[in-house]
Amino acid sequence: MQRRDFLGVSAGALASLGLAGIATQANASKGSGDTPVAVKGGRTPVTTLNTRTLGFRMNNGVKEYHLIAEAIEQEVAPGMTALFWGYNGSSPGPTIEAIEGDRVRIFVSNKLPEHTTIHWHGILLPAGMDGVGGLTQPQIKPGETYVYEFTLGKSGTFMYHPHADEMVQMAQGMMGMFIVHPKNPAERRVDRDYAFMLASYKIDPGTRRPDPAEMLDFNLWTFNSRTFPAIAPLVARTGERVRIRVANLTMTNHPVHVHGVDFRVTGTDGGWIPEAGQWPEVTTDVAVGQIRVIEFVAKAPGDWALHCHKSHHTMGPMGHGVPNMLGVDQAAATQQIEALLPGQHYMEMGTNGMAEMQDMAAMAAMMPLPPNTLPMMTGEGPFGPIEMGGMFTLLKVRDELQPGDYSDPGWYEHPPGTVARPADSKAFSGIPI
Amino acid sequence: MTRMHHPGRWLGGLLLWPLLAIAQAAAAPPDYPPPAWLGDAPRLATELAAPPLTFDRVTRIALLSAPGLWDAYRAHGISPAQLARLPHWRDAAPLSVRRDVLGLDAAPLARAQLTEAVLAQVAAARLDWLRLALADQQLALCRQQQQAAQAALTLMQAQYRAGNAAEDKLLPVQLAARRADADVLDCRASAAAARRDLAQRLGLPPGSALAAAPLPELPAILPAQDAIAALAAQSPAARLRAQALATEAKLLPARGATRGVSLPLLHGFDAEAMPPVSGEQLAAWRAEQEADAQLAAEYAGLTLARQRYALLAEQLPDARRYTRVMLTHYNGMLGSVYELIAARAAEFALQRELLEQQAAFWQHWLALDARLAGALESDFPQSAPSSPVATPAATHKEHDHAAP
Ligand SMILES: [Cu+2]
Numbered sequence: 001m002q003r004r005d006f007l008g009v010s011a012g013a014l015a016s017l018g019l020a021g022i023a024t025q026a027n028a029s030k031g032s033g034d035t036p037v038a039v040k041g042g043r044t045p046v047t048t049l050n051t052r053t054l055g056f057r058m059n060n061g062v063k064e065y066h067l068i069a070e071a072i073e074q075e076v077a078p079g080m081t082a083l084f085w086g087y088n089g090s091s092p093g094p095t096i097e098a099i100e101g102d103r104v105r106i107f108v109s110n111k112l113p114e115h116t117t118i119h120w121h122g123i124l125l126p127a128g129m130d131g132v133g134g135l136t137q138p139q140i141k142p143g144e145t146y147v148y149e150f151t152l153g154k155s156g157t158f159m160y161h162p163h164a165d166e167m168v169q170m171a172q173g174m175m176g177m178f179i180v181h182p183k184n185p186a187e188r189r190v191d192r193d194y195a196f197m198l199a200s201y202k203i204d205p206g207t208r209r210p211d212p213a214e215m216l217d218f219n220l221w222t223f224n225s226r227t228f229p230a231i232a233p234l235v236a237r238t239g240e241r242v243r244i245r246v247a248n249l250t251m252t253n254h255p256v257h258v259h260g261v262d263f264r265v266t267g268t269d270g271g272w273i274p275e276a277g278q279w280p281e282v283t284t285d286v287a288v289g290q291i292r293v294i295e296f297v298a299k300a301p302g303d304w305a306l307h308c309h310k311s312h313h314t315m316g317p318m319g320h321g322v323p324n325m326l327g328v329d330q331a332a333a334t335q336q337i338e339a340l341l342p343g344q345h346y347m348e349m350g351t352n353g354m355a356e357m358q359d360m361a362a363m364a365a366m367m368p369l370p371p372n373t374l375p376m377m378t379g380e381g382p383f384g385p386i387e388m389g390g391m392f393t394l395l396k397v398r399d400e401l402q403p404g405d406y407s408d409p410g411w412y413e414h415p416p417g418t419v420a421r422p423a424d425s426k427a428f429s430g431i432p433i
Numbered sequence: 434m435t436r437m438h439h440p441g442r443w444l445g446g447l448l449l450w451p452l453l454a455i456a457q458a459a460a461a462p463p464d465y466p467p468p469a470w471l472g473d474a475p476r477l478a479t480e481l482a483a484p485p486l487t488f489d490r491v492t493r494i495a496l497l498s499a500p501g502l503w504d505a506y507r508a509h510g511i512s513p514a515q516l517a518r519l520p521h522w523r524d525a526a527p528l529s530v531r532r533d534v535l536g537l538d539a540a541p542l543a544r545a546q547l548t549e550a551v552l553a554q555v556a557a558a559r560l561d562w563l564r565l566a567l568a569d570q571q572l573a574l575c576r577q578q579q580q581a582a583q584a585a586l587t588l589m590q591a592q593y594r595a596g597n598a599a600e601d602k603l604l605p606v607q608l609a610a611r612r613a614d615a616d617v618l619d620c621r622a623s624a625a626a627a628r629r630d631l632a633q634r635l636g637l638p639p640g641s642a643l644a645a646a647p648l649p650e651l652p653a654i655l656p657a658q659d660a661i662a663a664l665a666a667q668s669p670a671a672r673l674r675a676q677a678l679a680t681e682a683k684l685l686p687a688r689g690a691t692r693g694v695s696l697p698l699l700h701g702f703d704a705e706a707m708p709p710v711s712g713e714q715l716a717a718w719r720a721e722q723e724a725d726a727q728l729a730a731e732y733a734g735l736t737l738a739r740q741r742y743a744l745l746a747e748q749l750p751d752a753r754r755y756t757r758v759m760l761t762h763y764n765g766m767l768g769s770v771y772e773l774i775a776a777r778a779a780e781f782a783l784q785r786e787l788l789e790q791q792a793a794f795w796q797h798w799l800a801l802d803a804r805l806a807g808a809l810e811s812d813f814p815q816s817a818p819s820s821p822v823a824t825p826a827a828t829h830k831e832h833d834h835a836a837p
Contacts, residue, residue, distance in 0.1 A: 205767050206758075319767040328595040333588035337770070340581055340777050344760060357766055369765040370758065376766050 041185045046097055046245075047406060048177060049196040049232045049393070050224045054094035062103045062149070065096055067118065069140075069162075069174065070111040073208075076220060077230035077389075080374050082201070083209045084173035084225065085112060091173030091225045092197050093160070100155040100183040106148045108140060112169075115139035118148065119163035120178060122269035122291070125150035133164035140164075155182040156271050157195070157245040157291050168212040173199065173225055175249045188272065190295060191240035191403065196223040196231075198286060198308070198391065200250040205317060205373035215251060219317035220374075221308065221390035227316065228392035229379045233408055234306065236298040237401040243295045244306075248286040254313065256292070257283040258395060260304030267293035283309055298397040303381075303412040308391035316374040316389035325350030358385040382411040472514020474498045475636065477522060482637055484644035488559065488813055489527045491635070495558035496534060496551070497522065498636035505550035527815050530555050531807030541669050541806075542676070548669055548806070554634075556803035560796065561631040566645035567792035568624035574785045575613075575620035581778035582606075582613035585771055606771075648791050649814035651742055656809070658732055661801065664808040665728050674717050674724075681714045728804055735797035742790040745783065752780045 046053065056063045072086045087093025098104055110116050117140055119131035129150045133139040140146045158178040162169040177195045182188055199222045202214035223231045236242045243266070246256050264278040269291035286292045307314050330348040338346050345366050349356060354376070360367055361375030369375065379386035398409050467475040478498040481490050496502070497516055506513065521528070531537045535548050589606040592598035632641045656664075665671055756776040762768030802809040 205762065205765065317765070317767060319762065319765075319769065321769045321772070322766050323592060323769055323771065324597040325592070326595075326597065328588075328591045328597055330588065330591055333584060333591055336580065336584035336587055337774065340577075340584055340774065341756075341760070344757070346760070347764075349766065354766070360764060367764040368761050370761045370767065373765060373767070 041099075043099075043181050043185045044190055044193045046095055046177075046179050046193045046195050047234075048092075048095040048224065049194065049234070050226050050230070051090055051092055052094045053097050054088065056098075059105070062105045063098055064105045064107070066107045066109070067093060067160075067176075068109045068111055069116050069118075072173075074225065075230065076203075076222065076225065077227045077374055077378075080203075080372050081208065082173075082203055082225075085169060086173050086225075087176055091175070092199070093174070093176035095177040095179060095195060096160065097179050097181065098152055099181045100152055102152045102180075104148075104150065104152060107145055108148065109145040110140045110142050113142055115141050115164055116162045116169060116174075117146075117164045118160050120148070120150075120158060120160055121289075122156065122158035123150070123178065123180075124153055131163050152180045154271060155180045155187075156269070157247070157267055157293050158269055159197070159247050159249065159291065161249060170249055171201070171210050171212040171214070173201070173210065175199065175247075177245065177247060179245070188266070189241075190243040192234070192236050192242045193245075194234050194243065195245040195247075197225075198223065198246065198248040198250050198254050198256075199225050200252070201225075203373075205370040208372055217320070218250070221250075221313040221315075223391055223393060227374060227390050228314070228388050229386075231393040233394040233396050235396045235398070235401060235406055235409060237403060237405075238298055238301050238397055238399045240298050240403075241295065242298050242395075243293060245291060245293045246286050247291040248288055251288060253285050253287045254391065255283045255285045255309040256294075256306075257309040258294070258296070258304065258306045260300050260302055260395065260397065261296040261298060263294040263296035265292055266295045267291075298395070301397045301399050301412065302414075304395040304397065306393050306395045307388070314388050314390045314392045316376045316378060318376045322350075326353065327351065355385075355387055358387050470512070470514060471498065471517075472512070473517035474513040477517045478635060478637060479641070481522065482635070482641060482643055484642070485646035486562065486565075486643050487646045487815070488562065488649075489815055491558050491562040491631075492528055492530060492555055493522055494635045494637070495555050496530070499554045499558055499634060500636045501554040501557065501634070502550060505547050509544065509547050527811070527813075529807065529811050531810060535807075537669065537806055541667065541672055545669060545673060552803060552806055555807075556799060558631070558634050559799050561627065561634045562645055563648070563792060563795050563799065565624070565627040565631050565643060566648050567788065568620070568627040569645055570647060570788050571785060572617075572620040572624045574781050574788065575617045578778055578781045578785075579610075579613040579617045581774055581781065582610040585774045586610040588770065648788070648795060651739060651791065651794055652812070652814065655736065655739065656812075658729075661728065661732055661805070662725075664805045665724070668804065668806045668808070670724065670804075670806070671721075674721055677717045678714060681711050681717070685709050685711055685714075724804070728801070731797055731801045731804065735794060735801060738790050738794035738797055742787065742794060745787045745790060748783055749780070749787065752776075752783050756780055 054065055054067070056065045058064070067087045069085070069087055070089070072084050072089055072091060073081055074084055074086070074091055075081050084091040096104075096106075106118075108116075108118050115133065117131045117133040117137060120129070128136050129148050130136045131148070137146070156179075158180065159175060160178050161175045175197055177197060179195065200218035201210040201220040201222065202218045203210050203220055220227060226232075234242070234244065242261075244258075244263075245267075246254075247269070248254055259282075262280045262282055263284075264280060265284050266273055266278060272293075281294075284292050284294060312318075325348070328351055330351055334346070334348040347360065347367060349360065357375065358377040361369065361378060364375075374389060377385070377387040377389055379388050379392075396409055396412065398412070401409060474497050478494045481494050481497070498513060503513075505511075521533070528534070530551065535544075535551060537548065586606050586609075589598055589603050593600075593603045628641070628643050629639060631637075631643055631645075632639055637643070756773070759768055759773040759776040763770055763773045798809065798813075802813075
């Protein structure tokens with residue numbers, strides 16, 4: 001049984017048994033990994049990082065889906081799990097994929113302790129199906145199941161999320177992608193189609209539940225509720241056309257930057273952008289409540305970084321009260337502090353920068369971190385510590401990758417002479433500086 | 434006086450020594466170097482005062498050389514020089530003033546004045562010893578608090594020099610460090626005063642380097658209040674009051690009834706029907722009431738100190754754990770090093786509070802023991818046996834049988 005199948009069965013089984021409370025999701029996959037669920041007509045299915053596509057059944061020409069709002073426990077990255085609210089066993093919930101023109105009927109069961117609704121962000125539908133609790137429908141009370149039904153009039157990239165006690169429910173991880181493929185399989189065809197959601201959380205070190213009262217000071221910056229290095233890499237064969245759909249349900253904007261390619265923004269949650277309206281970019285800002293769809297041809301093989309360009313969003317939790325030790329001679333103070341803490345390991349930090357933080361995290365047995373939290377910097381690459389965390393993953397482009405193979409190809413093997421190396425001092429003496 | 438001949442009972446030794454020669458010597462004014470009539474007592478007292486100075490040692494030194502006992506010794510013909518020749522000072526077993534020195538269990542009412550003086554001086558010496566033990570332990574904690582404040586200051590100064598902190602951050606840390614310095618000064622002065630007071634109390638040279646053993650742990654159980662009351666009723670003071678009342682009661686009929694007074698309130702009452710009471714009886718009853726009230730207050734103080742101590746002691750593991758938690762936050766760059774230092778400093782502050790309650794408990798305990806004429810003293814937790822005082826062989830042999 002494949003991991004995806006296992007997840008599908010387990011979430012469904014829990015739902016049918018009516019088990020309340022916590023469904024534990026299996027670990028995040030290492031690669032973008034599993035082959036995505038096939039979409040009819042030779043279309044390229046969507047790969048949602050660390051997350052699956054929701055199954056459906058046909059009923060008299062209507063596609064029927066079932067979303068279950070529920071509490072879950074899920075790993076953020078090795079060393080930390082969180083108590084989220086999500087859908088069908090995960091946060092974000094499984095991606096809904098459908099085809100332009102489809103009639104869809106979506107059942108929503110509420111297994112949360114409070115009422116909820118689902119808003120279908122960006123989809124044009126009858127007002128009564130828009131999912132705004134109190135405004136367009138009654139709230140879905142705990143234990144109730146509601147049904148939404150509408151026709152998908154246009155293709156594009158959309159989201160679903162609660163429109164009931166939004167501040168709490170989105171802060172707890174309730175969100176998902178809703179992707180509508182063009183009716184014509186040849187239209188806007190790509191070879192790889194990736195999707196992920198930007199989500200931020202405040203989970204204090206040593207705690208497990210996101211703090212719903214936090215407005216600004218988040219400490220976990222995630223793709224699909226996972227942080228590097230637990231975020232699956234995106235893989236592509238050299239020369240393939242790749243699409244990445246990025247949706248932002250955090251409280252701030254994220255300039256998403258991809259190394260090794262130049263891309264165009266080809267769509268938003270409002271629809272597709274005509275080619276005349278596109279221009280080249282290497283970073284695109286995704287504002288709050290927005291989706292940006294980018295496309296490129298993976299021209300150069302390699303392991304390319306893909307990350308938010310706000311540097312504090314590519315880091316694990318860090319305290320704001322930490323004093324600035326850069327350039328501070330701590331020797332005398334360190335002796336005195338060590339004398340205060342007999343039998344404990346105290347290490348001075350920050351005099352020459354913070355890169356040593358990663359070594360510190362590696363020595364966790366001697367210098368433990370609080371329970372259930374993540375180091376500020378982490379990730380081990382072929383050349384040493386990567387010193388990242390949060391919204392960071394890799395785009396792995398390979399010549400030899402087979403079409404449809406989504407497994408992690410490992411570290412890129414650079415052709416001889418193509419890696420930056422230490423220079424001989426004679427080689428650069430005399431260059432004007 | 435035959436009852437005082439029991440071997441091993443110090444009182445026998447004390448009271449049977451010839452008085453006359455000593456009484457004359459005792460008239461000489463005390464001065465340093467010690468007067469000759471003290472004999473070996475000062476030297477032995479100094480030997481016994483070697484660190485760590487324990488509860489038992491303090492008791493022995495007080496008996497041997499406390500100037501507060503000279504008058505009583507002179508009045509009872511006891512020579513400190515001869516006392517010093519007793520072999521018992523070197524016994525390893527803890528000394529009981531009540532049993533081994535005064536023989537109160539056998540003769541509770543004998544030698545009331547000597548008993549009172551001995552009990553009072555021993556109790557005062559023990560309290561001074563307690564004060565020194567507290568002050569020395571406080572000083573150690575005071576210094577640790579100073580080290581914590583200094584570590585924070587050293588780091589902040591380094592940050593300041595590097596251009597990473599301004600005076601708004603530096604000055605409060607500097608003020609805290611100077612306050613900690615002043616605190617150490619006070620702690621050191623308290624310890625020095627306690628050391629001087631104890632030396633004076635014990636008749637030791639003013640500069641004696643006394644170092645008290647650490648305060649003992651609190652006992653697991655307290656004697657019940659009614660047991661304490663029963664012991665109090667057996668104390669010489671209570672027996673003397675009872676004796677006085679009995680004597681007065683016999684004398685009263687001869688003295689006749691109290692004369693009646695005419696008050697509107699008393700109209701129709703026969704004043705002569707009131708039982709005759711003497712002023713001495715009233716004084717004795719008042720003394721009884723006062724003694725009961727003081728005993729109850731002392732016991733309440735003891736209980737409260739013990740409860741406070743228990744509450745504080747429960748906090749200590751959490752305070753220590755909090756420091757370790759702050760260290761994990763520091764390790765993860767989640768918390769400030771200053772928070773870590775403050776957590777450790779809070780541990781020291783808590784330990785000081787704990788120590789104060791520990792001392793308060795023993796202070797009440799000693800006061801209670803003094804009221805009970807030493808009925809509790811054998812329950813005092815003795816520290817681990819310290820190396821016995823070196824015994825000059827000649828002295829030991831020569832005076833092996835001081836009591837006839
Ligand atoms: Cu960002």
